[in-house]
Amino acid sequence: xxxxxxxxxxxxxxxxxxxxxxxxxxxxxxxxxxxxxxxxxxxxxxxxxxxxxxxxxxxxxxxxxxxxxxxxxxxxxxxxxxxxxxxxxxxxxxxxxxxxxxxxxxxxxxxxxxxxx
Amino acid sequence: xxxxxxxxxxxxxxxxxxxxxxxxxxxxxxxxxxxxxxxxxxxxxxxxxxxxxxxxxxxxxxxxxxxxxxxxxxxxxxxxxxxxxxxxxxxxxxxxxxxxxxxxxxxxxx
Numbered sequence: 001x002x003x004x005x006x007x008x009x010x011x012x013x014x015x016x017x018x019x020x021x022x023x024x025x026x027x028x029x030x031x032x033x034x035x036x037x038x039x040x041x042x043x044x045x046x047x048x049x050x051x052x053x054x055x056x057x058x059x060x061x062x063x064x065x066x067x068x069x070x071x072x073x074x075x076x077x078x079x080x081x082x083x084x085x086x087x088x089x090x091x092x093x094x095x096x097x098x099x100x101x102x103x104x105x106x107x108x109x110x111x112x113x114x115x116x117x
Numbered sequence: 118x119x120x121x122x123x124x125x126x127x128x129x130x131x132x133x134x135x136x137x138x139x140x141x142x143x144x145x146x147x148x149x150x151x152x153x154x155x156x157x158x159x160x161x162x163x164x165x166x167x168x169x170x171x172x173x174x175x176x177x178x179x180x181x182x183x184x185x186x187x188x189x190x191x192x193x194x195x196x197x198x199x200x201x202x203x204x205x206x207x208x209x210x211x212x213x214x215x216x217x218x219x220x221x222x223x224x225x226x227x
Binding site: 035042056095097105106109110111 | 215216
């Protein structure tokens with residue numbers, strides 16, 4: 001398996017533009033997580049899905065952020081309109097649920113480094 | 118109070134030293150615990166799972182104390198290559214929310 005795949009790896013955009021980040025989880029994983037990492041705030045959980053259904057989006061900073069998971073192999077995180085304070089590294093991770101009642105470890109993509117100027 | 122708390126460090130230690138990190142979590146229903154390592158400008162990667170009975174992997178030992186709700190990581194005989202940020206990770210409660218601590222920075226010097 002190729003692991004979690006994110007695209008693009010780097011994105012530079014102007015303030016006000018729409019940004020779409022993409023993620024392909026590991027095949028067979030039923031949990032998908034979106035994180036944002038900055039020096040100031042560390043790794044923040046934005047939203048996560050279980051079986052393609054959003055479970056908790058309380059970490060999404062505001063209405064400018066939205067995430068979808070139309071099927072088990074693809075998710076997007078969209079920012080519209082983007083602002084300079086959105087500049088960060090955005091990670092996607094996937095995991096699976098074990099029968100004995102615990103999750104496996106989460107595997108991360110390489111992240112998307114977003115710069116909004 | 119944050120769901121998962123760690124001392125951010127940095128811990129500056131000489132090669133060969135033993136260093137320990139602690140992490141506390143607030144949700145007593147948490148079920149799965151891990152330590153991750155993150156190198157500069159890279160994604161977090163699993164270092165080791167943390168089991169109730171404690172577990173060891175070479176120079177690394179992880180412990181879980183459910184009564185006090187903390188997790189520890191012990192690194193013996195530190196190497197220069199151990200320099201990184203160590204993240205405490207908890208699957209929280211019935212919703213399987215994956216929560217990261219802020220990370221503890223370790224710098225091992227010659």
